[in-house]
Amino acid sequence: MPRITVRRALDASGLLRRIKIEIDGHVVARLKRGAVQSVDVAPGQHVVRAHLDWQSSAPVEVHLGETKTIALEAAIAERSMTFTATFLRPESGLDLQVV
Template sequence: MPIVTINRISEHENRFRKIRLEVNGKLFAKINNSEKQKLELPYGKHYIQAKIDWCTSNILEVELVEDIDVKLIKGKRSTLYRTTFGYKKYLLLQLEVN
């Protein structure tokens, strides 16, 4: 089975909090600040999303045929904006190119 490696970038704001990782709408793992989490998933299409409280990331759609790396970072705008109007963009999941 392919491995999805989630690399949570170190950040000051949520450094003591875990972020929930959901795959296909179900809780799959929790990740600490600056941690790498390896998720073993079956081949095929999957939807990955990160959540912390009511705030979420984009939904990353991946078609797994081989191992991939994903970077988890917080959004670029101010905290006030991201926790109110931009709560669906509080976090960002990006595919890493090797």
């Protein structure tokens, strides 16, 4: 079965807060700093996003075959503390990327 593994980086911000990981619109994990979570998913196309309070990451689209595993890393970006990321573009405050 395909699997998506998400790791939260050892970011310096939000030490006591958890990043929510959403796959296809459903929250599947809440990660504290340095935590890792794996989720079994159906084969096919999936959209993954990270959320923290009102900020989020850009959506990451992944396509998984029958037995494929993909790893992503979520992090609070340094730019998340800027005026733009906080108020004008909160969807750019977190990083989520395939590793």
